[in-house]
Amino acid sequence: MRGHAFEARAKDDGGTELIRLLCERLGDGSPPPPGPGGVDTPDLAASGPEGRTARTALALREATAAGRWALLDHPMLALSVAGTPAYLEPDAVVVHPDGGWTVVEIKSFAMVDGAADAAKVGAAARQAAVYALALEPVAERIGDGASVRHSALLVCPKNFSNLPDAALVDLRKQVATTRRQLDRLTGVADIADGLPHGTTFDLCLADDGRTPTRPADELAAAVDAVGAAYAPECLAACELAFHCRARSRAADAVQTLGRALRAELGGLSTIEAVLAAAAGEAGDPGDPAVAALRRAARLRAESLETAGAASCP
Numbered sequence: 001m002r003g004h005a006f007e008a009r010a011k012d013d014g015g016t017e018l019i020r021l022l023c024e025r026l027g028d029g030s031p032p033p034p035g036p037g038g039v040d041t042p043d044l045a046a047s048g049p050e051g052r053t054a055r056t057a058l059a060l061r062e063a064t065a066a067g068r069w070a071l072l073d074h075p076m077l078a079l080s081v082a083g084t085p086a087y088l089e090p091d092a093v094v095v096h097p098d099g100g101w102t103v104v105e106i107k108s109f110a111m112v113d114g115a116a117d118a119a120k121v122g123a124a125a126r127q128a129a130v131y132a133l134a135l136e137p138v139a140e141r142i143g144d145g146a147s148v149r150h151s152a153l154l155v156c157p158k159n160f161s162n163l164p165d166a167a168l169v170d171l172r173k174q175v176a177t178t179r180r181q182l183d184r185l186t187g188v189a190d191i192a193d194g195l196p197h198g199t200t201f202d203l204c205l206a207d208d209g210r211t212p213t214r215p216a217d218e219l220a221a222a223v224d225a226v227g228a229a230y231a232p233e234c235l236a237a238c239e240l241a242f243h244c245r246a247r248s249r250a251a252d253a254v255q256t257l258g259r260a261l262r263a264e265l266g267g268l269s270t271i272e273a274v275l276a277a278a279a280g281e282a283g284d285p286g287d288p289a290v291a292a293l294r295r296a297a298r299l300r301a302e303s304l305e306t307a308g309a310a311s312c313p
């Protein structure tokens with residue numbers, strides 16, 4: 001509720017204050033901020049996500065051609081994720097008079113003396129990068145000088161007040177990372193092609209519309225037929241988390257220890273292989289992950305020895 005109230009307040013003058021903040025953060029290279037009535041706020045209402053996406057694209061085209069400041073409030077964008085469109089709704093997109101587009105993220109966490117919580121800023125930057133990626137094909141289609149700026153305007157309450165403060169957040173790294181991740185995703189059609197014929201997740205609900213009639217073991221077998229990449233983060237986000245965790249533990253997979261650790265361990269994919277590498281029983285000593293594990297094991301043994309000697313009378 002606080003976030004919604006702050007967002008409404010940040011936009012309640014038709015976007016003039018937001019664009020003034022943007023011009024201020026852009027510095028000398030920016031055109032002068034608009035005066036009252038100098039910001040176009042096109043109507044983006046349409047039915048359904050496809051209709052809203054098309055209306056947004058039209059508004060972006062018209063605003064870019066007009067060569068004026070424009071604020072698109074809650075536009076709708078489509079991003080192809082593994083061949084399937086995902087619909088996204090940024091807080092706002094600003095169209096500059098030169099045809100540049102800036103994503104605006106409005107958050108309720110405070111900006112104290114111009115700085116905010118780094119983890120929250122990072123999450124906002126990742127979110128804004130996805131919006132920037134969704135805008136890119138629209139800008140390419142429109143041409144005519146339209147371009148997506150790779151800095152987002154992050155707007156937050158200033159020093160715990162209700163007044164907006166803002167900072168430009170560089171999105172280049174997040175855009176490149178997200179683009180790589182999206183490119184690596186496997187399309188749903190490709191996943192479906194690799195499943196046994198007739199695989200279905202249909203619960204076959206009874207006439208009452210609630211009771212599943214499909215045997216649980218059949219459903220579990222269908223779920224098991226699809227590969228999974230469990231990580232502890234799944235526990236906060238996915239209903240299948242306990243199932244995938246049990247599968248991962250049964251397979252002794254290092255994913256159960258977290259994505260960061262998984263990335264550090266290179267080609268070692270099971271906990272047994274990690275322990276064997278640390279003990280010097282397996283693994284290539286030239287592999288940096290194996291070398292780091294052995295060094296860690298040595299340091300641990302030395303610490304335990306020192307602690308043991310110190311506790312002897």
Ligand code: SF4
Binds near residue numbers: 228230238242
């Ligand atoms: S818990 Fe969900 S998100 Fe995580 S691997 Fe399983 S299905 Fe995928």
